[in-house]
Amino acid sequence: KQYRIAVIPGDGIGKEVMPEGLRVLETAAKKHGVSLHFDHFDFSSWDYYEKHGQMMPDDWKDQIGKHDAIYFGAVGWPAKIPDHVSLWGSLIKFRREFDQYVNLRPVRLMPGVPSPLANRKPGDIDFWVVRENTEGEYSSVGGRMFPDTDREFVTQQTVMTRIGVDRILKFAFELAQSRPKKHLTSATKSNGISITMPYWDERVEAMAKKYPSVKWDKYHIDILTANFVLHPDWFDVVVGSNLFGDILSDLGPACTGTIGIAPSGNINPEGNFPSVFEPVHGSAPDIAGQGIANPIGAIWSGAMMLEHLGEKEAGKSIVDAIERTLAERTLRTKDLGGNADTTACGKAVADMVD
Amino acid sequence: KQYRIAVIPGDGIGKEVMPEGLRVLETAAKKHGVSLHFDHFDFSSWDYYEKHGQMMPDDWKDQIGKHDAIYFGAVGWPAKIPDHVSLWGSLIKFRREFDQYVNLRPVRLMPGVPSPLANRKPGDIDFWVVRENTEGEYSSVGGRMFPDTDREFVTQQTVMTRIGVDRILKFAFELAQSRPKKHLTSATKSNGISITMPYWDERVEAMAKKYPSVKWDKYHIDILTANFVLHPDWFDVVVGSNLFGDILSDLGPACTGTIGIAPSGNINPEGNFPSVFEPVHGSAPDIAGQGIANPIGAIWSGAMMLEHLGEKEAGKSIVDAIERTLAERTLRTKDLGGNADTTACGKAVADMVD
Numbered sequence: 156k157q158y159r160i161a162v163i164p165g166d167g168i169g170k171e172v173m174p175e176g177l178r179v180l181e182t183a184a185k186k187h188g189v190s191l192h193f194d195h196f197d198f199s200s201w202d203y204y205e206k207h208g209q210m211m212p213d214d215w216k217d218q219i220g221k222h223d224a225i226y227f228g229a230v231g232w233p234a235k236i237p238d239h240v241s242l243w244g245s246l247i248k249f250r251r252e253f254d255q256y257v258n259l260r261p262v263r264l265m266p267g268v269p270s271p272l273a274n275r276k277p278g279d280i281d282f283w284v285v286r287e288n289t290e291g292e293y294s295s296v297g298g299r300m301f302p303d304t305d306r307e308f309v310t311q312q313t314v315m316t317r318i319g320v321d322r323i324l325k326f327a328f329e330l331a332q333s334r335p336k337k338h339l340t341s342a343t344k345s346n347g348i349s350i351t352m353p354y355w356d357e358r359v360e361a362m363a364k365k366y367p368s369v370k371w372d373k374y375h376i377d378i379l380t381a382n383f384v385l386h387p388d389w390f391d392v393v394v395g396s397n398l399f400g401d402i403l404s405d406l407g408p409a410c411t412g413t414i415g416i417a418p419s420g421n422i423n424p425e426g427n428f429p430s431v432f433e434p435v436h437g438s439a440p441d442i443a444g445q446g447i448a449n450p451i452g453a454i455w456s457g458a459m460m461l462e463h464l465g466e467k468e469a470g471k472s473i474v475d476a477i478e479r480t481l482a483e484r485t486l487r488t489k490d491l492g493g494n495a496d497t498t499a500c501g502k503a504v505a506d507m508v509d
Numbered sequence: 510k511q512y513r514i515a516v517i518p519g520d521g522i523g524k525e526v527m528p529e530g531l532r533v534l535e536t537a538a539k540k541h542g543v544s545l546h547f548d549h550f551d552f553s554s555w556d557y558y559e560k561h562g563q564m565m566p567d568d569w570k571d572q573i574g575k576h577d578a579i580y581f582g583a584v585g586w587p588a589k590i591p592d593h594v595s596l597w598g599s600l601i602k603f604r605r606e607f608d609q610y611v612n613l614r615p616v617r618l619m620p621g622v623p624s625p626l627a628n629r630k631p632g633d634i635d636f637w638v639v640r641e642n643t644e645g646e647y648s649s650v651g652g653r654m655f656p657d658t659d660r661e662f663v664t665q666q667t668v669m670t671r672i673g674v675d676r677i678l679k680f681a682f683e684l685a686q687s688r689p690k691k692h693l694t695s696a697t698k699s700n701g702i703s704i705t706m707p708y709w710d711e712r713v714e715a716m717a718k719k720y721p722s723v724k725w726d727k728y729h730i731d732i733l734t735a736n737f738v739l740h741p742d743w744f745d746v747v748v749g750s751n752l753f754g755d756i757l758s759d760l761g762p763a764c765t766g767t768i769g770i771a772p773s774g775n776i777n778p779e780g781n782f783p784s785v786f787e788p789v790h791g792s793a794p795d796i797a798g799q800g801i802a803n804p805i806g807a808i809w810s811g812a813m814m815l816e817h818l819g820e821k822e823a824g825k826s827i828v829d830a831i832e833r834t835l836a837e838r839t840l841r842t843k844d845l846g847g848n849a850d851t852t853a854c855g856k857a858v859a860d861m862v863d
């Protein structure tokens with residue numbers, strides 16, 4: 156079977172890291188007998204917006220909705236275009252309209268990447284953050300009243316649906332069940348956020364009954380962030396709402412050294428729509444155009460994409476190659492104390508794939 | 510002038526750390542010619558609830574509302590009483606009804622306290638988290654519809670008022686202006702939480718115009734938590750909403766080694782109502798009754814209380830004594846690698862006060 160992949164480099168360093176991601180994907184595909192076909196798209200970028208006055212063509216769903224997956228670089232350029240136009244016009248649109256209700260990110264301390272945490276070694280930190288990706292705190296319900304007076308107020312609703320909460324919890328419990336430690340941690344704040352968060356807890360408890368082999372616990376988000384720093388070895392699968400998952404999946408990678416190498420999947424598990432795989436880092440306008448961006452986040456996202464497509468071995472060969480590359484100082488990019496540029500680092504990973 | 514302090518030990522280790530806090534306060538008061546009068550109250554505790562079926566007497570406001578400050582231990586005992594009864598029946602009630610709209614917490618790496626962050630030394634990390642303490646994400650507006658069906662959903666509003674946002678920002682900008690670095694960082698998430706957070710940003714921008722000597726920046730909460738770990742030296746005053754401030758003021762102390770020594774003030778800056786000073790840690794049922802709790806959080810909270818009352822020198826003498834105590838391993842409690850019990854540690858600090 157041939158997989159059709161929509162490739163969207165987007166903005167800034169997105170354009171620089173994607174060619175390296177593709178290089179490594181092609182190498183791994185060839186070695187593992189996987190057939191990948193890439194279609195390239197220039198929308199979801201500032202360039203496209205400048206020409207067309209919108210982030211994506213009207214028929215964007217027809218153009219990319221039938222692909223097996225979307226391989227994405229980065230979007231956004233706050234100095235040129237407001238976030239609510241660029242992000243809500245592409246990234247968040249994909250999540251909503253392609254019902255990518257799982258945002259999945261590994262937190263893993265890799266060889267050669269210095270951790271900001273004292274005395275942590277590769278192997279000590281290795282867990283997944285599972286984030287609800289369509290509802291919760293990122294709602295569009297709310298508004299402002301009495302503008303420009305002392306009575307002015309603004310409200311925004313957090314929305315949790317039974318369907319939305321249960322399906323992300325199910326995904327997280329199944330992931331936990333599939334792992335050796337079988338341990339799930341739920342992020343809550345039911346002692347302060349007194350309506351939605353107790354509901355979240357209630358659904359976690361109900362779902363846990365269906366997965367008796369999974370040990371689970373919960374922490375309030377405040378102490379949970381503290382425990383990411385103090386006890387990152389405690390975690391196996393961590394599940395949180397849209398906002399809590401967002402926070403934890405930046406904090407986690409920071410605890411393992413850098414968000415510069417972190418990958419992510421925006422996943423529709425049922426496969427009704429394509430899933431999006433993208434590095435966690437953004438378009439980084441400050442370093443764009445210099446050829447120094449770290450391509451590992453994009454490359455690792457490609458590996459996650461292969462695994463999602465069912466090509467586990469090809470995916471694993473890339474992750475292994477990343478580990479071997481990062482272990483060599485000279486093959487790392489500047490942000491990790493090396494001296495390789497984007498291309499050299501990408502080529503190094505491709506060479507390591509077997 | 511004599512200051513009248515209401516003392517509420519509360520639950521668990523709250524009862525064990527408060528005597529040490531009082532010991533140190535009395536010593537510092539005597540040495541600095543400050544006159545403190547303490548009134549002790551047994552409400553806001555599980556014991557009180559067991560006897561009376563409520564956390565506080567009906568006339569609690571009459572009993573403690575005229576004091577110059579409230580010195581608080583800890584409340585909550587989830588195994589015996591649900592959080593929404595214990596916390597919302599005391600701690601959060603104080604914040605709301607005494608209009609303690611500022612929650613203030615120092616983040617400071619102290620000598621002798623091992624930081625979980627690699628290569629950070631005392632002096633490297635020294636900032637304040639200023640948290641909005643009355644509104645925001647901790648609203649009581651929301652509800653559930655279609656219970657126990659597939660259509661079930663739950664909503665909860667985040668509420669930001671002009672008055673509420675502006676006054677916390679004013680407090681934070683004034684604090685920044687009073688410090689050598691004059692630097693303020695605002696916690697936002699306006700790229701995802703698209704109604705309330707852009708409003709927060711808007712009010713920050715407006716307030717910043719009134720404080721031209723303050724350099725300010727803003728980060729989305731996800732990358733901000735990452736920067737607490739990667740670049741804690743970047744911060745001077747960090748201001749956030751009720752939820753973001755809650756998260757940052759647990760994560761910050763964790764980055765400096767432990768939330769076990771962190772103090773906090775729940776402050777009504779106008780002095781219309783008493784402010785509450787309490788350690789960040791909770792009642793810790795797991796170690797309660799053993800006499801091993803670290804009293805430094807309570808003692809440091811006492812120092813914040815003195816500073817709030819205008820007794821800066823007496824307050825500073827306590828903070829200095831804490832630093833000198835922590836520097837000696839044998840004077841520290843077990844959680845910090847020492848072998849002192851709660852009382853021995855408290856006495857050591859009292860002895861160091863000058």
Ligand SMILES: CC(C)[C@H](C(=O)O)[C@@H](O)C(=O)O
Binds near residue numbers: 347377596755
């Ligand atoms: C106990 C809880 C409701 C409280 C809060 O979230 O405000 C606590 O975490 C704090 O920071 O004082």
Ligand SMILES: CC(C)[C@H](C(=O)O)[C@@H](O)C(=O)O
Binds near residue numbers: 242
């Ligand atoms: C860019 C922003 C809207 C987005 C989010 O908060 O979801 C990003 O932080 C992410 O995690 O993908």
